[in-house]
Amino acid sequence: MTNRLSIVVVEEDKSRSDLIVDSLRAAGDFDIVVISERTSLARRISERGPDIVLIDISNPSRDMLEELTIASGPLERPVAMFVDRSENSLTRAAIEAGVSAYVVDGLQADRLKPILDAAMTRFQMFRRMRTELEATKRALEERKVIDRAKGLLMKAKGISEEEAYALLRRTAMDQNRKVAQVAEALVTTAGLLS
Amino acid sequence: MNTLHLSVGFIPLVDAAPLIVAHEMGFAESEGLSLDLVRAPSWSTVRDMLAFGRVEAAHMLAPVPIARAIGLGGGGPSFDAVSVLSVNGTVIGANLDLAARVRDNGGDFADAAATGRALIAASQGRLRIGVPFPFSMHAELLYYWLSALGLPAPQEVDIRTVPPPLMAEAIRAGDIDAFCVGEPWGSIAVEGGVGELLLPGAAIWQFAPEKVLAVRSDWAAEEVVPRDRLIRAVWRAGRWLADPSSHTTAAEILSRPEYLNLPAEVIDRALCGRLTVTGRGEVREVARFMEFHEGAATFPWRSQAAWIGRQLSARMGLDRAEAVDAARGVFRTDYYRQALRGASADLPGASEKVEGSLSAPTAVGSESGQLVLLPDTFFDRRIFDLDAQK
Numbered sequence: 001m002t003n004r005l006s007i008v009v010v011e012e013d014k015s016r017s018d019l020i021v022d023s024l025r026a027a028g029d030f031d032i033v034v035i036s037e038r039t040s041l042a043r044r045i046s047e048r049g050p051d052i053v054l055i056d057i058s059n060p061s062r063d064m065l066e067e068l069t070i071a072s073g074p075l076e077r078p079v080a081m082f083v084d085r086s087e088n089s090l091t092r093a094a095i096e097a098g099v100s101a102y103v104v105d106g107l108q109a110d111r112l113k114p115i116l117d118a119a120m121t122r123f124q125m126f127r128r129m130r131t132e133l134e135a136t137k138r139a140l141e142e143r144k145v146i147d148r149a150k151g152l153l154m155k156a157k158g159i160s161e162e163e164a165y166a167l168l169r170r171t172a173m174d175q176n177r178k179v180a181q182v183a184e185a186l187v188t189t190a191g192l193l194s
Numbered sequence: 195m196n197t198l199h200l201s202v203g204f205i206p207l208v209d210a211a212p213l214i215v216a217h218e219m220g221f222a223e224s225e226g227l228s229l230d231l232v233r234a235p236s237w238s239t240v241r242d243m244l245a246f247g248r249v250e251a252a253h254m255l256a257p258v259p260i261a262r263a264i265g266l267g268g269g270g271p272s273f274d275a276v277s278v279l280s281v282n283g284t285v286i287g288a289n290l291d292l293a294a295r296v297r298d299n300g301g302d303f304a305d306a307a308a309t310g311r312a313l314i315a316a317s318q319g320r321l322r323i324g325v326p327f328p329f330s331m332h333a334e335l336l337y338y339w340l341s342a343l344g345l346p347a348p349q350e351v352d353i354r355t356v357p358p359p360l361m362a363e364a365i366r367a368g369d370i371d372a373f374c375v376g377e378p379w380g381s382i383a384v385e386g387g388v389g390e391l392l393l394p395g396a397a398i399w400q401f402a403p404e405k406v407l408a409v410r411s412d413w414a415a416e417e418v419v420p421r422d423r424l425i426r427a428v429w430r431a432g433r434w435l436a437d438p439s440s441h442t443t444a445a446e447i448l449s450r451p452e453y454l455n456l457p458a459e460v461i462d463r464a465l466c467g468r469l470t471v472t473g474r475g476e477v478r479e480v481a482r483f484m485e486f487h488e489g490a491a492t493f494p495w496r497s498q499a500a501w502i503g504r505q506l507s508a509r510m511g512l513d514r515a516e517a518v519d520a521a522r523g524v525f526r527t528d529y530y531r532q533a534l535r536g537a538s539a540d541l542p543g544a545s546e547k548v549e550g551s552l553s554a555p556t557a558v559g560s561e562s563g564q565l566v567l568l569p570d571t572f573f574d575r576r577i578f579d580l581d582a583q584k
Contacts, residue, residue: 062357
């Protein structure tokens with residue numbers, strides 16, 4: 001009989017599940033299975049009979065797992081969300097990171113910790129990547145607007161690109177606004193007047 | 195009055211309306227509350243957000259706080275239901291084949307007994323029915339209905355959890371044969387051409403508490419001011435929603451991307467009680483399909499909680515008397531009364547009633563005179579008398 005913990009990771013996105021599996025392997029020697037289909041989720045999981053199920057908190061299929069926790073017999077097992085309540089800080093961190101663990105069988109909290117830690121690291125990394133991507137997109141859009149505003153100023157006032165940018169910057173500082181906001185206002189106004 | 199900020203979790207359903215309306219129509223603001231509505235993807239998420247303090251209050255299935263109180267459905271802090279948010283509002287439907295057979299066997303949208311018998315007769319093998327959550331009125335109504343008609347439930351029927359937005363997909367994929375779900379998700383299955391509606395939940399129990407306003411018990415005990423303000427804001431929102439002239443506006447608000455993100459026309463069906471039940475456009479009117487106010491709809495009757503506790507404990511093999519007792523304590527008539535006294539709300543004199551005993555609108559004694567309660571019978575005319583349970 002093997003002493004390895006069995007973990008099911010419920011994740012539709014392949015690249016994401018790959019990363020989670022990698023980080024779990026780095027955290028310990030576990031028996032890991034990934035389920036990517038959302039139909040009949042409860043049946044697929046109960047066939048595996050894992051010790052732990054890891055699922056994204058924002059996954060709507062999560063409610064399907066509630067069946068598992070009562071199917072194993074109410075009150076008999078410490079079937080818990082996340083970890084037991086004494087590990088409150090860990091639970092909060094898990095909620096913030098977007099990972100939820102279902103302990104399908106009675107389990108010591110100290111065995112769960114490295115798994116949750118590893119999963120949380122990955123989830124957080126994904127969130128950071130998403131935020132960075134959005135910031136980059138926004139920066140690109142702002143740049144586009146600023147370029148258009150510079151062009152408008154150069155044409156209207158017969159000044160150089162550098163002077164146009166300096167004018168935008170100075171106006172922004174005077175009004176305590178961002179250069180992109182001033183540029184946006186200028187482009188919108190020019191659009192209305194044309 | 196200083197403004198207090200509260201985060202409130204909700205699931206995209208028509209019956210989240212009292213919370214959304216309280217925020218959008220200024221009922222929260224006039225009580226000195228600023229609400230941050232947090233949309234959640236699943237009931238387990240709402241429950242956890244409430245348990246771990248991410249939100250102070252939540253739109254919740256009436257049986258969830260009760261299940262917690264009797265030791266089911268995960269540990270953690272206990273919840274109080276400080277108000278009912280809505281009565282009724284669920285609908286039972288089936289895939290097109292099964293729905294046609296139910297009709298051939300004498301199914302009738304207004305008759306729970308006829309439709310139930312027809313459904314049992316029409317099922318080929320073990321019926322697989324989807325519900326949104328293991329602890330839900332959807333599950334309780336199904337178990338009650340099918341058992342009463344001679345199909346031992348849960349033993350002889352397969353009740354499966356399927357999140358409401360995935361219900362139509364589960365029917366299409368053949369994972370389930372039928373469903374009981376909150377609107378607009380039944381109508382969405384009809385719109386998608388994969389299912390038909392067979393029966394409104396109200397045909398099984400005419401006055402079933404569906405969603406509650408849930409808070410953590412320790413929060414409710416300590417944060418009296420925001421608790422009372424929230425109960426009042428939600429009560430005023432429910433009163434506004436009960437006015438038929440509000441339905442169009444309410445449907446438009448709910449349809450916004452940050453709330454349900456679905457067409458207003460589909461949402462309007464539940465609010466008006468005019469449901470399109472088949473892909474051929476057949477319409478059925480249901481009186482009090484979803485009630486937010488009339489007949490003291492939001493009063494958290496302890497007897498309603500007791501009924502849920504009795505059903506849950508019987509099915510799960512727990513001690514019934516203990517469960518009924520624990521359940522009664524979850525519906526906080528005391529907090530509700532305290533918040534609404536003086537808010538022009540008329541409050542029932544009693545906190546418990548004999549569930550299933552009112553077959554017609556009935557005037558009862560209230561704190562300021564008389565209050566009309568609405569019919570609350572079960573389809574099989576059984577009554578649930580709390581005193582007889584003790």
